[in-house]
Amino acid sequence: MNNKKRNELLALPGRSRLNETLSCILHCGNFRHGVSRYCSTHLGRLLRYGGPTQQRVEKSTLAPEVAIMRKFLKHNDTHPSVIAAQDWLTKFVRQIAEIKGSPGQAQMRQLVYDGFTESAPVSKWIPNGQREMLATVLATFYYAIKRPAALPANEPLTYALFNHLIRLASPVKRGRLKYNANTGREEILYSYPQPGAAVRRLRGREIRTTLASFADKVFSALERQHQLEVERRQKLETDFKDGDLKHRKRYIPRPPDAPRKREPNAGTFQRGGRNKFPPGYVPKGKRG
Numbered sequence: 029m030n031n032k033k034r035n036e037l038l039a040l041p042g043r044s045r046l047n048e049t050l051s052c053i054l055h056c057g058n059f060r061h062g063v064s065r066y067c068s069t070h071l072g073r074l075l076r077y078g079g080p081t082q083q084r085v086e087k088s089t090l091a092p093e094v095a096i097m098r099k100f101l102k103h104n105d106t107h108p109s110v111i112a113a114q115d116w117l118t119k120f121v122r123q124i125a126e127i128k129g130s131p132g133q134a135q136m137r138q139l140v141y142d143g144f145t146e147s148a149p150v151s152k153w154i155p156n157g158q159r160e161m162l163a164t165v166l167a168t169f170y171y172a173i174k175r176p177a178a179l180p181a182n183e184p185l186t187y188a189l190f191n192h193l194i195r196l197a198s199p200v201k202r203g204r205l206k207y208n209a210n211t212g213r214e215e216i217l218y219s220y221p222q223p224g225a226a227v228r229r230l231r232g233r234e235i236r237t238t239l240a241s242f243a244d245k246v247f248s249a250l251e252r253q254h255q256l257e258v259e260r261r262q263k264l265e266t267d268f269k270d271g272d273l274k275h276r277k278r279y280i281p282r283p284p285d286a287p288r289k290r291e292p293n294a295g296t297f298q299r300g301g302r303n304k305f306p307p308g309y310v311p312k313g314k315r316g
């Protein structure tokens with residue numbers, strides 16, 4: 029009897045060992061993971077995105093909304109609410125980054141390091157770090173409103189708010205080496221510090237509960253802006269009435285059932301126009 033076999037026999041079937049013989053409650057065909065009701069795939073999604081079937085909202089998916097919010101915030105950068113929201117978010121990030129061991133410190137420290145807590149350019153494409161952070165948060169809210177199926181509940185939105193905020197920062201140099209099969213050498217690994225589910229939920233909730241009402245005001249402003257644009261366009265679409273047509277001397281509207289006076293295609297002859305030949309002329313190939 030080898031060691032492994034003996035250990036298996038001696039070990040008491042713990043909570044997880046029993047549990048792992050059962051199937052995932054979503055009936056995906058996999059066994060459960062640890063003491064969870066879900067398999068490892070669905071548990072991973074629950075911990076990272078706030079729901080067992082929740083998918084990641086990619087950064088590129090959010091890009092159009094971020095662009096809208098960036099523009100809006102730039103135009104309203106003197107508005108007291110915008111200033112207050114930017115200040116709160118900056119303070120929020122800085123405070124967490126400073127306190128050692130506070131949940132989310134590694135992620136927030138990276139945001140501070142990259143310069144997102146300054147109103148100065150972060151990179152060639154990001155002219156204002158503070159504004160970019162707020163634009164990202166607002167864009168996540170906006171996406172959740174526009175696509176309710178993508179972020180269907182409060183919890184996925186909470187996680188997405190935190191996830192998108194920390195994904196602004198660049199990946200961090202980790203203390204280990206990784207073998208690169210393409211170059212055949214060991215290279216320093218760069219990756220994002222992954223926070224646990226508790227951190228995402230805690231910090232995400234703080235962002236959501238604080239900035240939700242501000243986001244609501246921004247969206248009603250955008251809605252009003254859209255409404256004004258619609259009204260402006262509708263003005264261009266007003267129908268012309270008979271009274272508006274006085275400049276035409278002999279305008280007599282034809283009743284809908286009256287026969288047309290001329291055949292539709294027997295119009296005036298124009299060289300190079302639609303009617304190539306004068307009326308009554310039969311081309312050579314088609315003569316009787």
Ligand SMILES: [Zn+2]
Pocket residue numbers: 052053054055056057058066067068069070
């Ligand atoms: Zn599953």
